[in-house]
Amino acid sequence: AEIAVVGLQASGKTSFVNVIGSGQWSEDVVPTVAFNYRKVRKGAVTFKIWDVAGQPKFRSMWERYCHGMDAIVFIVDSADHDKFDTARFELHQLLSQPGLTGVPLLVLGNKNDIPDHASVKDLIRELELDKIQNRPVSCYSCSMKSRHNLDIVLRWLTERSH
Numbered sequence: 569a570e571i572a573v574v575g576l577q578a579s580g581k582t583s584f585v586n587v588i589g590s591g592q593w594s595e596d597v598v599p600t601v602a603f604n605y606r607k608v609r610k611g612a613v614t615f616k617i618w619d620v621a622g623q624p625k626f627r628s629m630w631e632r633y634c635h636g637m638d639a640i641v642f643i644v645d646s647a648d649h650d651k652f653d654t655a656r657f658e659l660h661q662l663l664s665q666p667g668l669t670g671v672p673l674l675v676l677g678n679k680n681d682i683p684d685h686a687s688v689k690d691l692i693r694e695l696e697l698d699k700i701q702n703r704p705v706s707c708y709s710c711s712m713k714s715r716h717n718l719d720i721v722l723r724w725l726t727e728r729s730h
């Protein structure tokens with residue numbers, strides 16, 4: 569399966585790929601420039617993952633990487649409430665691109681090890697996930713640090729592979 573991982577800077581995209589790829593979580597991750605590509609084997613499934621940079625100057629590239637993917641993973645720092653407006657704007661902007669119609673979306677509320685993180689219910693409201701049409705949408709709360717819910721995330725991704 570081919571997957572694009574997008575979301576604002578410092579939400580934990582590279583951490584996600586590192587943790588599912590090699591089990592390695594770190595406090596110090598270098599901000600991604602442009603993108604990283606990584607192949608990750610999980611049992612019978614090989615994931616080809618495009619980990620795209622989240623800083624503002626790279627966001628116009630997201631669409632290109634999401635094109636033709638089996639799934640888009642949009643990662644949010646669920647403890648950074650001040651960024652929800654920007655995350656919502658960028659997510660809906662991306663999904664409004666005609667070329668991305670139908671591509672399944674997985675929204676991850678990362679960093680749920682931090683107190684006062686937003687719940688799935690909060691994220692559905694803040695990111696207006698109930699307004700998204702023309703594609704399957706799922707949202708989970710998770711943590712790359714504690715690995716909470718990584719099992720269901722991998723199951724979701726596996727179900728979208730062929």
Ligand SMILES: Nc1nc2c(ncn2[C@@H]2O[C@H](COP(=O)(O)OP(=O)(O)OP(=O)(O)O)[C@@H](O)[C@H]2O)c(=O)[nH]1
Nearest residue numbers: 577578579580581582583595597599600622712713
């Ligand atoms: N507490 C906590 N920190 C996390 C978690 N996941 C990632 N981080 C930290 O968040 C920071 C940013 O992580 P990255 O994985 O580099 O974020 P990114 O989304 O790839 O950022 P860009 O490449 O700039 O778009 C790092 O200091 C990570 O250690 C988590 O689940 N919990």
Ligand SMILES: [Mg+2]
Nearest residue numbers: 581582599600
């Ligand atoms: Mg990164």
